[in-house]
Amino acid sequence: MKLFIASDLHGSAYYCEKMLECYKNENADKLVLLGDILYHGPRNDLPKEYAPKKVIEMLNNIKDEILCVRGNCDTEVDQMVLQFPILADYAFLYWKDKMVFVTHGHNHNLKNLPMLKKGDILLHGHTHIPACEKTEICTYVNPGSVSIPKENSRHSYIILDDNGISFKNLDGETYKTVAYGDL
Secondary structure (H helix, E strand, O other): OOEEEEOOOOOEHHHHHHHHHHHHHHOOOEEEEOOOOOOOOOOOOOOOOEOHHHHHHHHHOOHHHEEEOOOOOOOHHHHHHOOOOOOOOEEEEEEOOEEEEEEOOOOOEOOEOOOOOOOEEEEEOOOOOOEEEEOOOEEEEEOOOOOOOOOOOOOEEEEEEOOEEEEEEOOOOEEEEEEHHHO
């Protein structure tokens, strides 16, 4: 299975369109969104082409291909307009012999770990900073932000497939890879 994983769109029609072009070009099986879909929140500047209604339309057009968890900027009113579930605080994925705990990151993160066993993966967005860190308990993975990257990071996403994890910018260029065996 090939998963396209992105986070923190924050209502940017421009970056949502670029993300969906990458998703199509990657020929992934599923688009996994780690929350903060429509709104930018009070701590972020408005992203380029802030247009939540356009983002709604673009994502609803591929609703059957999306797995999404709730971000700190996502609310029940967002669920009224989005035609795929967005209100789960977390999800579990199984990747070969590893459990992947999928969440946004504002509740469960490295400072407040969910129930993980040694070797599991904690996958979240929220910080807007790409990361892949192996700890004593788990491997922490963050795709960064599609629309509002922080700390001089790129507008980015990740691909998770049988080989491992590839970090990519929105031009589809790989800038970091981590082999499955290194996680």
